[in-house]
Amino acid sequence: MSFLEYAPAPESKAILNLKSEYGLFIDGEFVDGRGEAFATISPADEQRIATISTADAADVDDAVAAARRAYENVWSRMSGRDRGKYLYRIARLVQERSRELAVAESLDNGKPIKESRDVDVPLVAAWFFYYAGWADKLDHAGLGPAPRSLGVAGQVIPWNFPLLMLSWKIAPALAAGNTVVLKPAETTSLTALLFAEIVQQADLPAGVVNIVTGAGETGRTLVEHPGIDKVAFTGSTAVGRQIARSVAGTHKKLTLELGGKAANIVFDDAPIDQAIEGIVNGIFFNQGHVCCAGSRLLVQESIHDEVIERLKSRLSTLRLGDPLDKNTDIGAINSAEQLQRIRELTAVGEAEGAERWSADCVIPENGFWFAPTIFTNVSTSHRIARDEIFGPVLSVLTFRTPAEAIAKANNTPYGLSAGIWSDKGSRILAVADKLRAGVIWANTFNRFDPASPFGGYKESGYGREGGRHGLAAYLAPAASSAPRAEAAPSAGRVAAKPPRSSRRSTKGTDK
C-alpha cells in the first residue's frame, strides 16, 4: 500500500453545537426573520447544515434602528479605551473558540480545515487584536486630532473568507466608534451567526453589532437604507458598480473591495522551488476563491517549459477532498452556481485555443468540485486572461523583458494585487514601482497581516482595509460639519439598553 495514501484524518464535528435554525441577530438578540428562510448546505456533500432566516426590509429597518440607538446612546460616547477592551475580549473569545470556528467555516464554505485552522481564524483574532489597540489611539490615525466616527456602517461581505471578511469589516468600524449592520453572504452565514454568539458572550452592548442574513435583496436593502452613514462592500465588481450608483449623491461614505486578475510574475532568476510553491499558493489557495489570487502567471519565456513541468508535478501531489480532513489541500467549490461559472469560463478557454491541463484527482460523487487546472498558450486577448474566474484555474502567459512583464501585468481593468519572483532585489523594487496594484508581494503570495493595508486600483475598488489606512474608511476629520458625539469619558457597560424586542427568537437551541 502506498505511503502517500494517508489514512483519513478528519477534524471532528463534535465540537460544533449548531442550532437547526438561525434567526437574525438584532439588538443583541436572535430574532426570527420575516423573509423566507433558506437552508445553508455543505458544498462538500450538499447536506443541509441549518436553516437561515431572511431579513426583509422591516428587519433591516429594525437592525439599522438598533445600531443607531447603540451608536447614539452607548458606543459613540464610550472612551476608546473601553471600546478597545471589548475588542480585545472578542479577539480572545475567537481564539478560545478557534477550533469550533474553523470546523464551522470548513463545513459551510468548503475550504480545507488546514486553511481555516491555520489562516482564516488566526487572522480573524489578529484583526481584532490589532484594531483593539487602535481604539484609544485614533488621534494618531493620520486624520488630525480627535477624528470623529461616522455612525452606522452597513457592511456586505462575500463567501470566500466569511469570518475573515467579517473581521476586516467589524474590527476597524468598532474601533473607530461606529456601530454596524453586517450581511454575510447567502451561502456562508454560519460563522457570522456563531460570531453573534461571541458578541453576546463578550457582553458587547446591544445593537453595536447586528447581523442580518439573506440573499442579494437583503444586501441591497441594507446598502440603500437611508439610516446608514457608511457602506463597506467586498464582492464582485458588478455588484460594486450597482452599489456605487445607489450610494452616489447620498452622504454615505463608501469603500469597495472588488475583483482581481492578479499577475504573478516569475523572472528567470527566481528561486525556482519557492516560486512554484508561490504559484500554487497564489491560485490554488482556497480553491482560487480569492479576489487577490495570482490567476495570471507571467513567466519569462526562457524558463517557461521548466516552470510548467515542475508545476504539473507539484500539482499532482495536491489532495482534493473532504474539507474537514487535515490532509486536504483543495476543498470544495462553494456553490453550484460558482462551479457552473468556472466550468463555463474554462470551456471558453479551451474553445479559444488555450491548452488545458488538469491534475488527475478523484472527484467525490456529491458536492461541488473542480480539479486544479492550468491553461498554457494563453494570450492576453483570451477571456481566461481577462475575466476573473474565481476558481482553481491558472492562465499561463509568457514575457521576454521586464518592460513586457509590466505592460502585460497592468493590462487589466483590475488592480488588486501582483506578485514578483526574482532573486534580484533591485529588479523587484523597480518592477513593483511600475505595477498598478494595491498589494504587491515579492517572493511570496497571499500573505496577510492586519497592519498592512489592502485594497485595489481601477475596477478592483477603492478605499483600504487593514493597517492605519483601514481606519480612514470609518473616520472623518474632527473639523467636519456634524458636531462630535463623543464626549463622555465612559458610559461603559452600564449604558441603558432600550427595551428588548418582544420579537425574541422562538427558535430552539437544539441541534
Add this chain to the structure above:
Amino acid sequence: MTINTQDHGRAIAPAARALDVLGGETTEAGLRRYLEGIPGVDAVGLEQRAAALATRSIKTTSKARALDTIISLIDLTTLEGADTPGKVRSLVAKAVTPDAADPTTPRVAAVCVYGDMVPAALQALGSAHAGAAGNGIAVAAVATAFPSGRASLPVKLADTADAVAAGADEIDMVIDRGAFLAGRYGQVFDQIVAVKEACRRPDGTYAHLKVILETGELNTYDNVRRASWLAILAGGDFIKTSTGKVSPAATLPVTLSMLEVVRDWHRLTGEKIGVKPAGGIRSSKDAIRYLVTVAETVGEQWLRPELFRFGASSLLNDVLLQRQKTLTGHYSGPDYVTID
C-alpha cells in the same frame, strides 16, 4: 571575490558525473560557474513549505506503517570518545532486536560507528550482517577526520581505507567546510573524489559513500544547495546533513532543500541519490514529518534504506514506544524499551 587566478583554471578530478554534466569544463572555474548558476533558495519560502509539510496528519494505519518504515531506515549510531567494543556490541544487539518484546519489529538499516569499532560491530553482527544475510544490517563508519574534517588529505584517505579494509559497508565522510566557505570548491570536490577512490575494495566494488555537508556550519540554504550539487557531482552516493556534533544538526527545511537537489538530479540524469538527515531527530512525530517530506518531494520510492536514512540514536526508542502504543492501544514508559 578573491580567487587565486592560478587555481582558477586548474583542472579538477575527472569524476564521471562531473564530466557528463560540466562537459569539457572540469576546472575549478567551470565548477564554480556551474554551482553559482544554480537557482537560489528563498529562505522564507523554503521554511514555509517545510512547515506546511509538517502539518500532514498521519494517523492509524498510515502511522503504523510509517513507524515500521522509520525503524527500517535508521542508522543506529554511537559516536562517542568513550565507545568500547562492549558498547558497540550492545548497540548491535539493539539494532538486531530493537524491541525484545515484539519479534515482528523490523531491524534497523545499519549501525554507524567510528572506524576502529568496525571489527567489533562486524563480530557482534555475525550472521545478521548485510554481507551474509539478504536484508541484513550494514556497518557504516565515519571517516576523514570526523567530525571536523581538519586533517591533511593523506590522513583522511588512510582513515577511509582503514575502515573499508576493516569491512565497513558504508563510509560517512565529512567535507572540508573551511575550504567550501573560502570558495575553494575544487578542493572540496577533489577530496570527495579521492575519498570515493579510497572506498574501493580489492575486488573492485566500492563502500557506499555518504557525504556529510555539516549544514549547521554552511549556514545558508544557498550553500547547502551548492554543497549538495558538489557532493553529487563528485560521486557521493548519499548526501547527509550533519555529523550530529554541531548545532543545528538536521532540520526539516535543510533536508527539504537537499531532497529538491536529489529530485532535480534524478530529473536530469535518471540517477537516484540518497539523503540522510542526522542529528536532532528524536521523536516519531518529527521522523514522520521527514517521511512525508521525502514522499511528497522526491516520491515514495525513496523511502527505502538504499535511498533514505535517519542518523539517530535516541529516535529508535521513541518509535518503539509509539509502535507499542499503536499495537496495544495504550502508552507504556521508557522502562518498557531497552536503553541500548
